[in-house]
Amino acid sequence: MAFSLRRLILGSPLPTWRALHERLPKVLALPVFASDAMSSVAYATEEIVIALSAAGALALYHVIPVTIAIVLLLAIVVTSYRQTIYAYPSGGGSYIVAHENLGVVPGLTAASALLIDYTLTVSVSVAAGVAAIISAVPAWEPYRVFMCLGFIALVAIANLRGLRESGLLFAVPAYAFIVSFLVMIVAGAVKALGHAAPPSHVAPLHVTEQLGFFLILRAFAGGCSAMTGTEAISNGIPAFRPPQSKNAAQTLVMMAVVLGTFFIGISCLAQYLHITYSPTETVVSQIAAWTFGRNWFYFAIQIVTMVILVLAAETSFAGFPRLASILAQDRFMPRQLANIGDRLVFSNGIVALWVLSSLLIIIFHGSVHLLIPLYAIGVFLSFTLSQAGMVVHTLRRKERGWRHVVAISTIGAITTAAVAVVQAVAKFTHGAGIVIVLIPIMVWIFLKINRHYRTFASQLRLPSGEPPAAPEVRNTVLVFVPGIHRGIIPALQYAKSLSPDCRAVYIETEPEGTPLIEERWEKWGQGLPLVVLESPYRSMIQPILKYLDDVKEERVRHIVTVVIPEFVPLKFWHKVLHNQSGILLKFALLFKRDIVVTNIRYYLEE
């Protein structure tokens, strides 16, 4: 029944030959690979606003400068990543680039950072998507966490069914998002330039901090969440139509232009409108509401925002299991993560991501703002490692124009490293500290796992040369006899078929019953010898363990097989009604070496 339910939800198994690749034209690749990055404009401005709000309304005049600084950073990173795309046309994720050029530990550091970020992308994106919906329908606030978990489950199940990152699935909502946000920003700008007054009743701010360098840094660190997802294109180059690198690089630039434009546009409007943080309404919702009023277009923008954020989560559901499977193939993660399920997807990785991102939602009550501080540090760590890897890669080869590449990658690496440090310092106590502790722990675990697989493989390796002549194996068989009844007959017959060296063992807890047992054994014992073991303390286990030691001493080169008869009752609850001495014996023998335990089942029909 469990199997049928699984089929109903996940679909029938797919044969291996169905694993095909889809090649995307740029117009479809942009939606597939840029949704994650573009969707972050839904929350990035808000993070800047929240940080600055602490210093009062005047501090909000820094929203635009902070935004521009982040867009400049984006330009640097994108320029650097274009080079990676040309250097790794078969896909240059941070793990691969760092591993190849910097070594195992930097590679695993990048991998840990990426796995954390994939998980956070799911949680943050879904939480932000739900925040967009709740901004439109505040009455749904009590269901925030449930809605988040529901959307994650939806995406996870779709992926377990084997949802491909099909161009069409992404194209409609992504272009709807681009068009509607463009309309909103332009309409907002026109309305503002026409000197429409910003809303008069600005909520008074509770000033908790002086505006200073550190506060600006924190605003910058929060706004950097806009840059998450930027690396997606460099992972996905094989999915582009040829010339792959060129198309990918162009798509990357397009993505950066859209993202930068939207980010600046939204931040300008937010600053103009004196928008402050509200726990129940997003900044984007406030802008849209002021621009259009709460009409159908306002609702359309909220829905489109939600859908593109869910697609961003979908991107992680493709990326996390893929990276985990690469790590598993490299023997740094459990090999089950490399198993391809019967729907041709990495089911175990999908389930792991589902569980982890849902846990984050539950722990942080589905709040975007609480999740963000954990987020960006991993992104910038993997940026840094990837670009440092590119520096080494280029220096090793010194192909034409290498000086130019090294210069750009070095600038990129230094800038992103600095930002990573800023992230760590500015938000250490807000959650970034967790990630800083977690990454080395993950690296350590990966190395431990790798060590185990290597010693495991070396122990299982067959010697070279011809196999040695196998010594003949002899088998001594003991049958555990709990009493003389019909249920032991199959066990006795089976034991006799295994070996001529075969005896039955009976535990005597009540000596007065033994003569009757021996008398009945004469008749029903199939000619096997019966060994009666005394058990003055009424234990069913200790006497057998002791006798087994004796037998093994006596029969040095033999394998000892213990045959245990087992009843299979018709109804499951009947099991609790019987002394489970057979099960206890089996459990005790689990810890004895070089003993083979075999259950012979006897089926009850009533």
Next chain:
Amino acid sequence: MAFSLRRLILGSPLPTWRALHERLPKVLALPVFASDAMSSVAYATEEIVIALSAAGALALYHVIPVTIAIVLLLAIVVTSYRQTIYAYPSGGGSYIVAHENLGVVPGLTAASALLIDYTLTVSVSVAAGVAAIISAVPAWEPYRVFMCLGFIALVAIANLRGLRESGLLFAVPAYAFIVSFLVMIVAGAVKALGHAAPPSHVAPLHVTEQLGFFLILRAFAGGCSAMTGTEAISNGIPAFRPPQSKNAAQTLVMMAVVLGTFFIGISCLAQYLHITYSPTETVVSQIAAWTFGRNWFYFAIQIVTMVILVLAAETSFAGFPRLASILAQDRFMPRQLANIGDRLVFSNGIVALWVLSSLLIIIFHGSVHLLIPLYAIGVFLSFTLSQAGMVVHTLRRKERGWRHVVAISTIGAITTAAVAVVQAVAKFTHGAGIVIVLIPIMVWIFLKINRHYRTFASQLRLPSGEPPAAPEVRNTVLVFVPGIHRGIIPALQYAKSLSPDCRAVYIETEPEGTPLIEERWEKWGQGLPLVVLESPYRSMIQPILKYLDDVKEERVRHIVTVVIPEFVPLKFWHKVLHNQSGILLKFALLFKRDIVVTNIRYYLEE
């Protein structure tokens, strides 16, 4: 290590010959068998006071009449039980008397009632004991539930160690209890007759009900908790010195006199002092505090009360496992309850009682008053059945004086039946309803269990006459080969030793790897044939299940043994790093009939 801890707490195992019987003189039998009954004066008056309080201060003038009615009832029951003692000198528990004379269902009804009451005796007595301590030291109130659970654990572990109901253990606290309560009642009476004024600041009562017949009934029902434990002596006759029945009957009367006297004494003082219910101080504590002030003797009384109540719990810890083992021997309860543990006690019954009574404490927050309504109905049900059984017993034999016995037993049966009905009606919604529903459910389960054991035994019975010639059993062996490596060699060798009809099975999930597998098999396969099963959906289980069906069709009279190689890693966590296809296969084969599964372990050393 778990074993050592067990030894430390429970002691070393005891050999079977250590099971001896102790014969008690009356002076020691009274403490052992009467503690349960006598201790109930610690809470019985309080239950009357609580019920009457609902109708205001004036209603409390009914405490004495209600008490006297209950003592009269006690006299009737004791008179009737004296006859049972003579009729069943080997122990006449309600289950035995009802089962023998009225039939299976009445017997099981009495047994259910008794088991429920044993459990409640533990919970109520320990809760009342803790209430006595908290009356003296109110600061411990927050630890009420913890203290209750601690005392239950103490008594349970003492019983698991094999505590006997030794006369000396009970004698000191029981006689200390009798003496100190006698002193308190006499001193209180003297002080009252000397016209010492009752305490002036009587707490005002919140009147919630009119004083009426139903309220009096409820007070009566609550006060009947004084009679719990009365049947203990009739269960324990074999432990008395001869002439057993006579000594037991005399002890029973002594117990009733002590109990009746104390009950009336405490109720008189409670009424004279206008004592009302307090959730933090017991009635006995209020009386003792008024009589002596809070001096050392007051504290001594509280401690003695606590100790005798814990002894009452101990009585149940002897009774419950004994009754459960009798029911198990009669095949109405799981036979594990009849197992004698290595400390010569019915360990499983003790653990069951421990768990159940602790659960009751947790559910009812250790409150005596909340537990009592569940309590008395079972007591009176078992009284009724036992005395009805005595009527039938006597009518069947018609020995000398049978008319007299029948008259008394009939009066006893009718009276206690009436009280049981009163209990059910007066406290149905306060918890008695649960017991009324529970008892038939328990009887139904007992009957189901009995039916299972009977069909089980009939299926296992060996036919009479000479055993038929056993057909020779042939064995076809399949070895599951997950890959060609050192770990499969022991499995192949073992398989070869089992049968000449032996083949290896390999599941092909990636067809391109198969030629290499076959080539390596040539060299390492020990000459066994290798069967390659295609698995286009990458399942490791389905192809084998299908192939097994084929083999079984082909080899009709053979047993099929599936040998599964299994790695045993050095560290437990290593297990999660490996594909558990062997374990999955084993699990899948659990549900296939007539297949024997054998694991051959391969131990990793690093």
